[in-house]
Amino acid sequence: MKHRILQVGCGGISNSWLKIFANRKNIEIVGLVDINKNAAYNKKNEYNLECEIFDNLNTAIKATIPDIVIDNTIPEAHRNVVITALESGCHVFGEKPLADTFENAAEMVKKANDTQKSYFVVQNRRYLKHIRAYKNIIESGAIGDLGYLTANFHLGPHFGGFRDAMDSPLILDMSIHTFDQARLISGSDPISVYCHEFNPPGSWYNGSASACCIFEMTGNMVFSYNGSWCAVGNETSWQSEWRAMGSLGTAIWDGENSPFYEKAIKKEGDNSRREFERITPEYEYNSEEGHAGCINDMLRAVEENREAETDCKDNIKSFAMVMAAIKSSKEGRKVYMREIC
Ligand SMILES: NC(=O)c1ccc[n+]([C@@H]2O[C@H](COP(=O)([O-])OP(=O)(O)OC[C@H]3O[C@@H](n4cnc5c(N)ncnc54)[C@H](O)[C@@H]3O)[C@@H](O)[C@H]2O)c1
Known part of the structure; x- marks a missing residue:
């Protein structure tokens, strides 16, 4: 076709x-x-x-x-x-x-x-072999029941243009990637959010270039996000750096390299659980990455008359996280998704 x-x-x-x-x-x-x-x-x-x-x-x-x-x-x-x-x-x-x-x-x-x-x-940061391997760790139950997921995003790009003039450049233009990734990784959807936006000293943006957010998610899980678009030094990946805490272990992804997880090694007669084994997951994702991977999925979806993974009906849940976070920040209170959806 x-x-x-x-x-x-x-x-x-x-x-x-x-x-x-x-x-x-x-x-x-x-x-x-x-x-x-x-x-x-x-x-x-x-x-x-x-x-x-x-x-x-x-x-x-x-x-x-x-x-x-x-x-x-x-x-x-x-x-x-x-x-x-x-x-x-x-x-x-x-x-x-x-x-x-x-x-x-x-x-x-x-x-x-x-x-x-x-x-x-397009949510190009979903179409990466490392994030798919990270998601598989959690989905497979390797670290038990997921209770906590956190992402750090700290970068300092000087774009100029429309982002510099926005009220919420980080949350409206960038955090959608991380929020959407959190839904992919955890398989959970948002229930509520508390967000505090601010513009730290030295920021070159007019609006709030930094934010801290706490999301309650389905499955009794909490997702927290610390982000800044005016960070100077020791930058994180554009994919954010991630920690997922489960009932049996912890999974880490720095956003660039292979993720791994650690589980306690249980020794006979020793319940202190102070030693851990580190495990690198199997990889199953063989497609192109980033925009190419997402565009392939969208073209195939049209050809096969089906929804792509990032169909607007699903993506609006990630977008709702953005809008609820902005509302929370403006009103200084916890906002439930049902208030905006
Ligand atoms: N997926 C990613 O990683 C990623 C990265 C960067 C930007 N983006 C997104 O891509 C979009 C564009 O960002 P950009 O950095 O290319 O911006 P940009 O300002 O460089 O380009 C936008 C272009 O759109 C044109 N334009 C504006 N309104 C128009 C209209 N009504 N009709 C026709 N043309 C119009 C402008 O003249 C400009 O040439 C934004 O939504 C941004 O969030 C995504």
């Missing part, structure tokens, strides 16, 4: 998509759209594309009749791009976050349902 693709938004992240599409025989890029036409022309030249350039999505859809619209615009534009594309009979593969507000997200999910078209959201 050959897919006719219309790419909307030709900024930084569009390179991650266009590079992948350039190597696929089953992809035809039929148009590039950007409100800044020069950005679209630059991508056309960079990737040697023979396609038309537009600054209006409706016009572009009418002229090119795509099957799939790729939404690589900024979060505030996602609602209009996705609704327009779905109403025009196209599937949408979009960049995270699903939307900029929960109301918009709910409307987009409903529109996908009503039009019987797919809206899949």
Whole structure:
């Protein structure tokens, strides 16, 4: 099956998509759209594309009749791009976050349902062999019942652009990755959150670039998150660094290298349990990683007429964690997911 693709938004992240599409025989890029036409022309030249350039999505859809619209615009534009594309009979593969507000997200999910078209959201940090091995440790019961999962995310990128002006750049633009990873790793969904956002000394962002969150999750589990986008020195991985505590042991993943877990070695007549064995898990994930892995899943889902792993109906649960965290931070109290969903 050959897919006719219309790419909307030709900024930084569009390179991650266009590079992948350039190597696929089953992809035809039929148009590039950007409100800044020069950005679209630059991508056309960079990737040697023979396609038309537009600054209006409706016009572009009418002229090119795509099957799939790729939404690589900024979060505030996602609602209009996705609704327009779905109403025009196209599937949408979009960049995270699903939307900029929960109301918009709910409307987009409903529109996908009503039009019987797919809206899949990229969560590239799920499609990694190490996180799949880490998830398998927990899913297999190797560390017993999971009671506590924690993630540290400390980086200091100087992006400039839309992130520097956002009220909640870390939580709205980045923590969606970590929150979505927490759902994948634990197999749990959120119940409530308490979040404290702040902007520490030395931050170059206008909004709150740091946050601490405590989520109550299903399965009697707690997930905590400490994050900063203005950390100077000793940076963590973009995948966060993780500790999962189970009733029988602890699993660690630094976000970059192979995860492992430790269990107590029980000795005859000795109940002190002070010695531990360290075990590296088996690997089962053999696919491409990151954007390529997620895009493969989305294309196969369209071809097989099924939902991708990151279908908007599931991804909205990760997005709800973001929105509930922002509400909690604004109102200075614990927020239940049912208050926003
Ligand atoms: N998955 C990841 O790891 C990852 C990494 C970076 C960015 N992102 C996401 O990708 C999206 C884009 O981020 P970016 O860094 O490429 O931003 P960017 O500012 O570099 O590019 C956005 C582009 O969209 C265009 N645009 C804005 N509104 C538009 C509209 N209504 N119609 C058409 N074009 C429009 C802008 O002119 C710009 O060229 C964001 O949602 C961001 O969160 C994801």
